Amino acid sequence: MTTRWGIAGTGGIAARFVQALRQTPDAELVAVGSRTDRRADAFADEWDIPHRHGDYDDLARDDDVDVVYVATPQSRHADDACRYLDAGKHVLCEKPMAMTEAEVLRMTASAHLAERFLMEAIWSRFLPAYVRLWELLLHGRIGEPLFVEADFGFAMPVDPAHRLFDPARGGGALLDLGVYPLQLASLVLGPPDRVVASGHMGETDVDETVVAALHHPGGKLAVVKASIRLNLACTARIVGTEGSIELPAFMHCPESLTVRDAFGQAEVIEAPIEGEGLRYQVDEVHRCLAEGVGESRVMTLHESAQIAATMDTIRDQIDH
Ligand SMILES: NC(=O)c1ccc[n+]([C@@H]2O[C@H](COP(=O)([O-])OP(=O)(O)OC[C@H]3O[C@@H](n4cnc5c(N)ncnc54)[C@H](OP(=O)(O)O)[C@@H]3O)[C@@H](O)[C@H]2O)c1
Numbered sequence: 001m002t003t004r005w006g007i008a009g010t011g012g013i014a015a016r017f018v019q020a021l022r023q024t025p026d027a028e029l030v031a032v033g034s035r036t037d038r039r040a041d042a043f044a045d046e047w048d049i050p051h052r053h054g055d056y057d058d059l060a061r062d063d064d065v066d067v068v069y070v071a072t073p074q075s076r077h078a079d080d081a082c083r084y085l086d087a088g089k090h091v092l093c094e095k096p097m098a099m100t101e102a103e104v105l106r107m108t109a110s111a112h113l114a115e116r117f118l119m120e121a122i123w124s125r126f127l128p129a130y131v132r133l134w135e136l137l138l139h140g141r142i143g144e145p146l147f148v149e150a151d152f153g154f155a156m157p158v159d160p161a162h163r164l165f166d167p168a169r170g171g172g173a174l175l176d177l178g179v180y181p182l183q184l185a186s187l188v189l190g191p192p193d194r195v196v197a198s199g200h201m202g203e204t205d206v207d208e209t210v211v212a213a214l215h216h217p218g219g220k221l222a223v224v225k226a227s228i229r230l231n232l233a234c235t236a237r238i239v240g241t242e243g244s245i246e247l248p249a250f251m252h253c254p255e256s257l258t259v260r261d262a263f264g265q266a267e268v269i270e271a272p273i274e275g276e277g278l279r280y281q282v283d284e285v286h287r288c289l290a291e292g293v294g295e296s297r298v299m300t301l302h303e304s305a306q307i308a309a310t311m312d313t314i315r316d317q318i319d320h
Pocket of ligand 1: 009012033034036039040072073074076094095096121123163169176
């Protein structure tokens, strides 16, 4: 069965997602939505998309669209996702799912009310390396995981016009990049019960660098860092009672894992990404729609809300 997709937004990630759809045999890209006719036409012409809508509401009214991929800035994810859910579309929403936990809960309520599928586009979870990671953890390869450290950051010059430096568009290191280390900590250790965070607010009033220590039940700990001003290692390590697993750069889309046993003996497990990495989550959406389920078991709405709640707590501690 073919699934007919619409894309909301015409920016950088929207263009990459076109490739993901084109590399998925049962996906058809039917429509694109934009704030203006000009950009909708330009994007549709460039990527050969039949329907173009110069208004995000018009995309919601497009009867030929089954699923909308929300690829707008995070400041509007909640409104955009609810717009399409309310119109009866399924939604795959770019990360971070929303600005706050409250927004994620509103989106979840809309999905439940409309009986439509909704998932945060944490594409990492569906990549071969993350699938292998999950298998290794489930099979107890490193014993009980007790500690996660992960960071993601790159040095960008301050540019008030760029989304990442614009508070109005949900800029800052935490929401944009911090979500990746946080989702890894969440995958391995679950939600934290205590958070201690610090950060540096830059001249455009967004968090440029943030560090957080997460305390989890049972004394398990995670340390996460993110920055839009510093080249961090962009790696991750999970330490368990009987070994460790390292994710090389970039930790949100690694193509191998290094497993070390308790004696430090290392095994490298290759897990290459074939084609556009964003396509693996498309398969998950299709699988869920075929099964008729409202959410993914791998990236649940509850977990998206918990990650957003952790980010709320971190932001409260670094905002002043
Ligand atoms: N998964 C990943 O690896 C990944 C990578 C990059 C970004 N992302 C996420 O994807 C989303 C979009 O990021 P992006 O890098 O594609 O951003 P971008 O290049 O700035 O594009 C965002 C698009 O959203 C639309 N838009 C709607 N309202 C807007 C507003 N008020 N200001 C600016 N643009 C607005 C614009 O399209 P129109 O002008 O046509 O309306 C614009 O082209 C973000 O949530 C980001 O976190 C994910």
